[in-house]
Amino acid sequence: MRFVPTIFAAFLVLVSVPCSAEGQERPRLGLTADEVAEINASPDAPGLFGEALASTRAAVNPWLDETPDIPLPADAGGGYTHEQHKRNQRTMLGAGQLYRLTGDEDYARLAARMLDAYATMYPELGEHPMKKEQSPGRLFWQSLNEAVWLVTVIQAYDAIYDWLPPGRREHLESGLFRPMAEFLSRGQPQTFDKIHNHGTWAVAAVGMTGYVLDEPEYVEIALLGLKKDGSAGFIRQLDELFSPDGYYSEGPYYQRYALLPFVLFAQAIERNEPRRGIFEHRDGILLKAVDATIQLSYNGLFFPINDAIKDKGIDTAELVYGVSIAFARTRDPSLLTIAQRQGRTVLSVDGFRLAKALQDGQATSYPFRSRVFTDGPAGEQGALMVLRSGEEHGHQAVIFKATAQGMGHGHFDRLAWLFYDNGNEIVPDYGAARYLNVEAKYGGHYLPENNTWAKQTVAHSTLVVDEASQFGGDWKRGMEFPPRPLMFATGDRLDIAAARMEGAYDGVRFTRVLAMLKNGPFSRPAVVDLMRVKSGETHRYDLPLHFRGQVMSINRPLDASTQSMQALGQDNGYQHLWARATAQVPAGELLQLTWLNEDRFYTHTALAGDGMNLVFAQTGADDPDFNLRHEQALLQRVSNADDHVFVSILEAHGKYDGAREYTTESASNLADLVYTADGNRELVRITARNGAVATLALAPDSGPDDAHRLEYDGTVYEWTGPYHLFDN
CATH class of the missing domain: 2.70.98.70 (Beta-galactosidase; Chain A, domain 5)
Incomplete structure (x- = not known):
């Protein structure tokens, strides 16, 4: 079943009348007029940015003259309605971005039609019929997917906000964005205040919505938790979920998943409240997290520890955003090599600048290291x-x-x-x-x-x-x-x-x-x-x-x-x-x-x-x-x-x-392997078939200045510190 908008069809005759926000510059999240001017001043769209523009057009254009397919929620993850709502969120975001870049109002109309349909449907939804036990959603089987959807779709609304007349904005906000933000926050406090990737997506969704809707209450609870005392919320998550080296507690698979709400919400904070210095928080922990996510990979795939899907790697959408945002703040040319391996970038001014720098030959080798x-x-x-x-x-x-x-x-x-x-x-x-x-x-x-x-x-x-x-x-x-x-x-x-x-x-x-x-x-x-x-x-x-x-x-x-x-x-x-x-x-x-x-x-x-x-x-x-x-x-x-x-x-x-x-050399080159120990001092002696010998001396509990001596087979090994490699 489709849910087709009818209540606000009358607004279609008014969409060509631009409406400006009062008091603050818009958009709050996406491409500003100055950024669009910078991009359009380029004689051509550089490399990866041009490809992103073409692929977004290819995905969005077929829907310009189609009736939006907005099915009533029915299926669990992987089912038709689940996947269709995910496709719709990408279509709305793409349409909003293309409107900002091209000024073509057909894209704004598409995004608005789809948003209208959701704003009409959402207030009528109860819990999803295939709800997950821990945190059921309404549009999706779990509220996590709902938060991901809102993070994406609020950017689409932000992109066309000035184009919409006030009455239509009121319909979208009262029918969709405020109810969803309330549901994800006060409606599910156990998830919203959780120090966990589900909580990260929820606070990012509500906080970004707060900036677009001029609702400081949403921003405050997103940053500090529902009690507004810092015991939960985005800042607490930055402090507890990452180590000082940028390692995320659930491992690299979930690090890349949580990275997107972290960097998108941080970018929204920086744009709207730069005085918070969010990218400097904890000695630049978010930029360290982007670097750590890249380092925790081999041949393009993340180390699959913990509950990891082994197909995920550095070309994942979350890290594509992370790399573009990190490059914008650091201008680290080695990140361009990662972007080149990713083979894509995002439709933002950061993505444009990254693609231009890559096209200009500024990339250097990325230092994967121990x-x-x-x-x-x-x-x-x-x-x-x-x-x-x-x-x-x-x-x-x-x-x-x-x-x-x-x-x-x-x-x-x-x-x-x-x-x-x-x-x-x-x-x-x-x-x-x-x-x-x-x-x-x-x-x-x-x-x-x-x-x-x-x-x-x-x-x-x-x-x-x-x-x-x-x-x-x-x-x-x-x-x-x-x-x-x-x-x-x-x-x-x-x-x-x-x-x-x-x-x-x-x-x-x-x-x-x-x-x-x-x-x-x-x-x-x-x-x-x-x-x-x-x-x-x-x-x-x-x-x-x-x-x-x-x-x-x-x-x-x-x-x-x-x-x-x-x-x-x-x-x-x-x-x-x-x-x-x-x-x-x-x-x-x-x-x-x-x-x-x-x-x-x-x-x-x-x-x-x-x-x-x-x-x-x-x-x-x-x-x-x-x-x-x-x-x-x-x-x-x-x-x-x-x-x-x-x-x-x-x-x-x-x-x-x-x-x-x-x-060639199908057999082992090892001739002998010997182990001996005396207390906490150990030797592992390796002999190759060509006669070469290496002896690894170990005292892992010792300090760097502790001296050790161990004799084996007539040879005395003396070393200082927890280890030494001998050639005999």
């Missing part, structure tokens, strides 16, 4: 540590997840790691179990397997104790126990990070060190992984390594399940793993697993401790609806142990070219 991103408002709740072998395409990257829980979207994966190489995810994170906006898959919701698999500890490359998930799978408990970073250092020869976790399992403490040897005994960088577990009681320890690629070889005989398979366990994610094969490795010997990913080989070598068994597992068990991707893992398993040390190294090697029919 960095630590602290977590928590004061940087006191762990950190995400990123080790990179370089900046070039295909460089290696290690992501060490020693962050806080990340609220309800966080996973139970303290001290997990991811590994990238050759442009690909090699040691992956599953991300979220969700098919966003695919109605056939649980209505586009997070799938049940998001809780039963994707969030569980065994779904990640980190320690599992007694086949249970960290914190018993209770995220609120997890919020109370952040990891403790012990060290982070970078250099020409290696980058290294270490962190410790206590509280994830009662009575168990585990410490992990990840070191990227950039100039070691192999032709390519390699990653040393040391996990030390301590407990006063005996446990079963599993250390999964999730890996992407086709298995080439295993240096141990396998007991493989070839006729039938059993699930690896009953709960905590184990019920979703098929036990494909098992093997035993005598203590002191090496396990070597080699696989092929595209054209490169990878070998994971693990030094066996006492009583270590291996389990090769694959997802797909207890999955009657085929919701899970088929992925594989190797579990190092130790039973009846109190203290244990897992030591391994991951190396990339060789090349496979099926087209030219040749293969």
